[in-house]
Amino acid sequence: MISFVLRRILQSVIVLLTVGLVAFSLFRFVGDPVENLLGQERTVADIERVRDQLGLNDAFPVQYFNFIKGIVVDGNFGVSFRQGRPVADIIIERAPATLELAFVSGLFAIILGISLGVYTAINREGWISSAIMTLSLVGVSLPTFLIGILLIYVFAVELGWLPSFGRGETVQIGWWSTGFLTASGLKALILPSITLGLYQMTLIMRLVRSEMLEVLRSDYVKFARARGLSQRAIHFRHALKNTLVPVITITGLQLGSIIAFAIITETVFQWPGVGLTFINAIQFVDIPVMATYLMLISVLFVAINLIVDVLYYIVDPRLKSDASSGAN
Amino acid sequence: MIKKTTLLATAAAVTLGGFTTIASAETLRWARAGDSLTLDPHSQNEGPTHALSQQIYEPLISPDMEAKPIPALATEWSVSPDNPNVWVFKLREGVKFHEGQDFTAEDVVFSINRAKQESSDMKELLVSITDVRAVDDFTVEMETEGPNPILPNNLTNLFMMDKGWSEENDVVVPAEFDTSEETYAVRNANGTGPFKLISREPDVRTVLQRNDDYWGIGTFPMEITEIVYTPIQNAATRVAALLSGEVDMIQDVPVQDLQRVADADGLKVQNAPQNRTIFFGLNSGDDDLENDNVDGANPFADVRVRRAMNLAIDRDAIQQVVMRGQSAPTNVIIPPFVNGWNEELDAYPAADTEAAMALMQEAGYGDGFEITLHCPNDRYINDEAICQAMVGMMGRIGIQTNLVAQTKANHFPLISGKETDFYLLGWGVPTFDSEYVFNFLVHSTTDDRGSWNAARFANTDVDEMIQSLGSEVDIEKRNETIASIWEVIQEEQVYLPVHNQVLNWGMAEKIGFPVQPEDQPHFKFMTFN
Numbered sequence: 001m002i003s004f005v006l007r008r009i010l011q012s013v014i015v016l017l018t019v020g021l022v023a024f025s026l027f028r029f030v031g032d033p034v035e036n037l038l039g040q041e042r043t044v045a046d047i048e049r050v051r052d053q054l055g056l057n058d059a060f061p062v063q064y065f066n067f068i069k070g071i072v073v074d075g076n077f078g079v080s081f082r083q084g085r086p087v088a089d090i091i092i093e094r095a096p097a098t099l100e101l102a103f104v105s106g107l108f109a110i111i112l113g114i115s116l117g118v119y120t121a122i123n124r125e126g127w128i129s130s131a132i133m134t135l136s137l138v139g140v141s142l143p144t145f146l147i148g149i150l151l152i153y154v155f156a157v158e159l160g161w162l163p164s165f166g167r168g169e170t171v172q173i174g175w176w177s178t179g180f181l182t183a184s185g186l187k188a189l190i191l192p193s194i195t196l197g198l199y200q201m202t203l204i205m206r207l208v209r210s211e212m213l214e215v216l217r218s219d220y221v222k223f224a225r226a227r228g229l230s231q232r233a234i235h236f237r238h239a240l241k242n243t244l245v246p247v248i249t250i251t252g253l254q255l256g257s258i259i260a261f262a263i264i265t266e267t268v269f270q271w272p273g274v275g276l277t278f279i280n281a282i283q284f285v286d287i288p289v290m291a292t293y294l295m296l297i298s299v300l301f302v303a304i305n306l307i308v309d310v311l312y313y314i315v316d317p318r319l320k321s322d323a324s325s326g327a328n
Numbered sequence: 329m330i331k332k333t334t335l336l337a338t339a340a341a342v343t344l345g346g347f348t349t350i351a352s353a354e355t356l357r358w359a360r361a362g363d364s365l366t367l368d369p370h371s372q373n374e375g376p377t378h379a380l381s382q383q384i385y386e387p388l389i390s391p392d393m394e395a396k397p398i399p400a401l402a403t404e405w406s407v408s409p410d411n412p413n414v415w416v417f418k419l420r421e422g423v424k425f426h427e428g429q430d431f432t433a434e435d436v437v438f439s440i441n442r443a444k445q446e447s448s449d450m451k452e453l454l455v456s457i458t459d460v461r462a463v464d465d466f467t468v469e470m471e472t473e474g475p476n477p478i479l480p481n482n483l484t485n486l487f488m489m490d491k492g493w494s495e496e497n498d499v500v501v502p503a504e505f506d507t508s509e510e511t512y513a514v515r516n517a518n519g520t521g522p523f524k525l526i527s528r529e530p531d532v533r534t535v536l537q538r539n540d541d542y543w544g545i546g547t548f549p550m551e552i553t554e555i556v557y558t559p560i561q562n563a564a565t566r567v568a569a570l571l572s573g574e575v576d577m578i579q580d581v582p583v584q585d586l587q588r589v590a591d592a593d594g595l596k597v598q599n600a601p602q603n604r605t606i607f608f609g610l611n612s613g614d615d616d617l618e619n620d621n622v623d624g625a626n627p628f629a630d631v632r633v634r635r636a637m638n639l640a641i642d643r644d645a646i647q648q649v650v651m652r653g654q655s656a657p658t659n660v661i662i663p664p665f666v667n668g669w670n671e672e673l674d675a676y677p678a679a680d681t682e683a684a685m686a687l688m689q690e691a692g693y694g695d696g697f698e699i700t701l702h703c704p705n706d707r708y709i710n711d712e713a714i715c716q717a718m719v720g721m722m723g724r725i726g727i728q729t730n731l732v733a734q735t736k737a738n739h740f741p742l743i744s745g746k747e748t749d750f751y752l753l754g755w756g757v758p759t760f761d762s763e764y765v766f767n768f769l770v771h772s773t774t775d776d777r778g779s780w781n782a783a784r785f786a787n788t789d790v791d792e793m794i795q796s797l798g799s800e801v802d803i804e805k806r807n808e809t810i811a812s813i814w815e816v817i818q819e820e821q822v823y824l825p826v827h828n829q830v831l832n833w834g835m836a837e838k839i840g841f842p843v844q845p846e847d848q849p850h851f852k853f854m855t856f857n
Contacts, residue, residue, distance in 0.1 A: 031737020031738040042452065043452065053505050164569045165565050268562050268564075272531060272532040
């Protein structure tokens with residue numbers, strides 16, 4: 001078991017380092033940060049001086065090595081070109097906004113996804129089910145930014161119920177800023193959470209529905225019916241429980257993409273999270289911020305995959321016997 | 329737990345001079361696409377950064393809402409009668425910084441020297457200053473290398489900091505880019521301006537409060553008690569925030585949404601020509617071009633080709649179709665506010681494909697040629713669409729244009745590295761004088777001039793005339809030289825001008841506020857009705 005985990009961690013480190021290398025090799029195609037750092041009156045000498053200071057004249061493997069060295073030796077992710085502040089400070093300041101948004105939209109996706117999935121599976125023929133299924137197609141196929149703009153148009157501009165941008169008032173608890181404790185903070189969460197969670201919700205809904213339909217056809221449900229159990233008990237005690245196993249796996253894996261795909265939602269709603277910071281960094285060619293963000297996201301994905309692998313290992317005894325027998 | 333609620337601005341009833349009572353508390357919620365990059369007033373020479381700094385800090389001489397210089401921390405300025413190389417500035421007395429320090433000549437000397445440091449982004453505007461000294465508490469002398477008649481024009485975004493405060497907080501020089509720490513001045517500010525900084529979260533929200541001890545109370549309306557500034561990047565969201573009444577003013581209304589904002593109840597759009605001209609540059613200097621299909625010759629080197637291209641541009645069509653009426657077509661690369669501009673230069677020819685074709689034939693390019701056009705897609709209003717229109721217009725006279733439109737971070741290095749032969753560029757003139765344009769765009773490339781001259785235009789007579797402008801004190805003679813330089817530029821068709829941009833600000837109906845040509849709102853001038 002321990003050797004398995006260690007092996008996976010080692011593999012994860014290699015994946016991380018590769019992601020970093022690929023990222024650095026791509027940065028020069030994003031553009032030249034010096035153009036953004038210096039005003040239009042800059043001279044050729046200024047450009048050279050700044051390029052030199054920032055190490056932009058070095059080959060990308062050297063820049064990458066210096067970045068990794070900064071992290072390993074000083075625990076320092078560098079200073080943002082754009083803001084002149086340490087990247088770690090910026091990310092820590094912005095992380096709560098993204099995590100709260102991801103949490104709420106994840107919750108929205110799971111609760112609504114499972115409820116609607118169960119409903120449409122039980123009432124297969126009803127017109128409400130058909131309506132839900134049709135609408136869910138729309139949810140899957142419309143791009144996120146369009147959904148966001150549509151929601152803003154309806155609920156902020158036309159109805160005036162909800163704010164069109166930002167996080168509302170936040171409350172500071174230590175280094176964590178939360179929008180959960182104020183009315184305007186909660187209101188501000190609604191539209192971005194729906195926008196971000198809609199795709200995952202339809203995914204979960206369709207998954208639950210098809211699993212549920214499968215289970216409802218199985219023998220033990222037929223026997224349960226024959227035993228005269230109530231519909232309610234059959235649907236929720238027996239069928240739903242067995243439906244949830246694959247749903248949990250998929251949901252876990254989707255959590256990473258909710259955080260990573262928050263970029264678009266954050267841009268549409270001017271949500272002050274790490275995704276918006278990343279977009280700003282790309283436009284400004286803010287290499288330290290871009291590099292740190294990409295590394296963090298890959299850490300996140302690698303960690304989730306690692307946990308899933310370990311869970312499989314625990315759940316599935318066949319993997320264990322493979323490992324102990326040394327077979328490949 | 330610290331609650332970050334909006335501070336209810338205490339409406340202090342200030343009774344003073346011209347504007348008697350300021351009774352009601354007016355909060356202005358202001359949004360634009362980009363945030364200020366830093367509060368350090370000398371770190372970034374960039375529009376949105378200066379726009380925020382102008383509310384908190386003050387220069388000696390400030391632009392007003394028409395971008396005309398008016399006295400700010402200096403009350404009078406003139407060339408010393410004893411020495412033509414010295415400018416004398418009389419300072420405003422009794423001015424205090426927000427934290428209570430007195431503003432004196434020492435602070436001016438300190439601030440100018442700070443802005444001349446290598447890590448300052450403002451230093452290029454001050455290169456001619458060799459010495460700055462305090463004569464007494466309220467008189468400062470600036471000595472320049474030879475006479476510099478336009479020095480005051482260069483000081484309108486040069487903000488004054490308190491010497492003691494800067495020393496206390498270890499910010500006596502602007503931060504270097506390779507610093508490993510955040511300096512105190514990045515998110516803190518202590519100016520003399522009309523508004524005090526209350527809180528700042530970069531890219532999220534900045535709150536300013538009226539400075540009730542401001543020297544200009546009574547001189548300016550000063551009706552706003554609190555400003556809440558939130559950058560909103562996405563254009564559709566920004567417009568939605570204005571339409572839903574969540575913000576009172578946005579600075580950049582996209583042209584496609586102008587009508588919608590203007591039609592909305594309680595909102596209006598105001599516009600004014602901006603201090604920025606959009607034009608195409610052509611490499612006329614090299615013997616051969618990298619980005620064309622003509623071997624061993626440079627078609628742009630022939631003035632007839634350049635003139636043909638200028639004639640082929642249908643500026644009216646660009647204005648009506650691409651810009652939806654929101655531009656002022658022109659035939660010169662400076663906007664009307666700049667010294668040296670006149671209507672004759674501005675008058676543009678009607679598009680004439682036949683005459684252009686004739687010129688092309690005369691130059692020996694009747695069958696046309698192929699060329700790559702480089703264009704930014706996120707810098708100017710509808711920049712990529714302008715280039716697309718240009719591709720069609722060039723096609724009519726046989727010039728096959730391949731468009732490369734990309735982000736500004738990729739586009740501008742092509743110009744500064746002189747790797748493009750045909751490109752779109754926009755240029756503003758912060759000093760409001762033609763010399764600025766000549767130095768950067770017309771003078772041949774040397775160590776300190778011609779850094780943006782990717783037209784590779786080089787003419788020794790013109791270079792000499794440009795150099796003479798820097799120290800010519802006889803205004804009439806100087807203006808004559810400017811006029812003759814423009815004559816050469818127009819004759820040689822160095823650039824292909826397109827139009828001057830128009831700024832559109834959307835705001836609540838109750839706000840009285842003209843549009844400032846530099847896109848810099850000075851909120852002390854804002855009134856409410």
